[in-house]
Amino acid sequence: MTTEQAPSPGISRRRLLGSAGAAGAAGLVAGGAAGAYASEAARETPEPLTSVGATAVPFHGGHQAGITTPLQAHGHLLAFDLKAGANRKAAAALLRRWSRTARQLTAGEAPPDDTGIALDAGPSSLTVTFGFGRTFFGKVGLDDRLPEALAPLPHFVSDALDPKRSDGDLWIQIGADDALVAFHALRALQREAAGTARLRWQMNGFNRTPGATDRPMTTRNLMGQIDGTNNPKPTDDDFERRIFVPEKGEPAWMAGGSYAVVRRIRMLLDAWDHLSLERQEKVIGRRKSDGAPLSGGTETTPVRLDKVNADGSLAIAGAAHVRVAAPASNQGAAMLRRPFSYHDGFRADGAPDAGLLFIAWQADPMKGFVPVQRKLDLGDDLSRFLRHEASALFAVPPGCAPGEYVGQALLEG
């Protein structure tokens, strides 16, 4: 595309449509093609967007967005590998481009040479989160800054990992409440990688649409189970310490950052759906209807692992998922799970290619995902119905201030 005129960075997609009549005079240009979006026929003053489209999540901040942000209805995960010859300088330039574009997109602005896919939609809670994989550091001569916490995840018995859909030098997590807004961001960010990095793998996921249910906090997964009840809460005293690398943590460039464990977990839904509801609830340790633990109470009642039924049996079975995964069973290990479901049609064997894009956030994987998964791997009744098909671990640096870019302290520090 030609770029006769620089884009106006502060112009929102909605203003472009709402005030198109003034476009020529004010030089409001969304794409690089001069005057392209200038419209002789101004629309009437647009109706206010509902909260779904109008909600914007700030890009800048102490932590990157997309970690404690409420789950969005659509997600894309993308991993990239640096191209041969891409050095530290090229990687820094890429992160600068990506950060600039992410800031524009999350504010509902149109980047240069815009594809227009998101035109007239609001930002729809778009978040873009960037991470670095272990393999990144050696390629750009930053071995000395490789965090210890990025050590390869151990092998688990239930792993059946596809290396082509695992790992990667760079990672982007995109979330939005509108599918076209999310796809628009994917295309814009992928285009900016050209020349420096190539797509290694990509996965698409989803959660509930805002307003489809009254249930505010948690979503259901494709097994029909409420997911996320026992997540650490931002109001917990130790939330920051568990999820984010502390101010004086190591390495220094990760202070305020977090580690993302990404697992593509296929669910054996045909086998699962053949279980009776009673069996399913015993495997999980919670009621399906409302997520209440089988030890009593409501969804948010703490699980009582010692509760015994009238017949002397444990209310929460010995191999129930909530028992094996509980912090009390894992020296207090905890992580913030923020998943998307996925469904990519069906496999050659006729089974659904569907499950969970499990994303877990923690200050240290060795005090979060690793000990819990080690325990689940051997003792969890649920694991019979799951296949871990892909795995990755990324260092997700802190958020950046205006004028900075994500990863700057790593790449320039």
Next chain:
Amino acid sequence: MTTEQAPSPGISRRRLLGSAGAAGAAGLVAGGAAGAYASEAARETPEPLTSVGATAVPFHGGHQAGITTPLQAHGHLLAFDLKAGANRKAAAALLRRWSRTARQLTAGEAPPDDTGIALDAGPSSLTVTFGFGRTFFGKVGLDDRLPEALAPLPHFVSDALDPKRSDGDLWIQIGADDALVAFHALRALQREAAGTARLRWQMNGFNRTPGATDRPMTTRNLMGQIDGTNNPKPTDDDFERRIFVPEKGEPAWMAGGSYAVVRRIRMLLDAWDHLSLERQEKVIGRRKSDGAPLSGGTETTPVRLDKVNADGSLAIAGAAHVRVAAPASNQGAAMLRRPFSYHDGFRADGAPDAGLLFIAWQADPMKGFVPVQRKLDLGDDLSRFLRHEASALFAVPPGCAPGEYVGQALLEG
């Protein structure tokens, strides 16, 4: 699963959650497992669902739902083939099961042995639409009722069709504004096919989330273009006649029905996005920003194919998509396009596997899709950026009344 107690057909998922305290006494059972959803801990009276979740589209009616229903945010297309030995009686039983379940699901009720995936969501505008492919009729001994209009679609030059993802004996279109509600319906309907039919192909699509934009009528496709502006409107005098088989039409069992042309159209987005905005708009014949025709006016202004620019050139180029597709260029041929976008990751060549699940509705494909596509196939500038990868044509019978099932007049008449 055990089925000690028959499900209560009129119990909604929300009532099950909202009035769970009364569940034991009233015998409110969502699944077949007795008392399974009875909860000792009743939730507080739930908040009202927002309109997104609470909207229910009636299953029963003169036409099937999902044809003139507003576009939903999520869609699944499923084609099935009858298993060897499945006769007319078995097919009738399947359509009866499917219709019963579709009625329950679209009302937000839980079918027997429910997977629970949609629990606590409203119906979210769920629609389920059933159709018959040409190959269905011979297999169940109904050759004499095969509609002439189900003649195979002609070959088009731009076709690169995958037979494994084309055609099929039976077709289901699922649409809903919530991804989990849509997936729940897919699983419930697929399970009921077991023994009678097996999945042949399946595709997943999406449109805008309700509330993401103010734009009420039309959506954008992945090329960034507003799509559907020139669709026939239910308020048009000839709408019924163009879209639905008339009361005295042939065959009699199709009166009130429609024909669905389904095409998986991959978009060559990398090539498209490299065009300048001006070139893109010339290819389409409309402005990208607001969909207004290049002959002037606003999105809904009729296209003036004869409009000439000051320099003597046509305002709408000779090979522009809107010119070649216009009813005026096709002896008035028209169809109701009701598509979903799709995005299945990326291909081996690095290009996005993304485009349009094009679904076109008409009373007669020979007066709708076929003449228009024949013209587009040869003369449309846009066709260079499209690949038709799969194709199917289905006879979609009229809707049914309570107590009846879709296709009953065909299978029992």
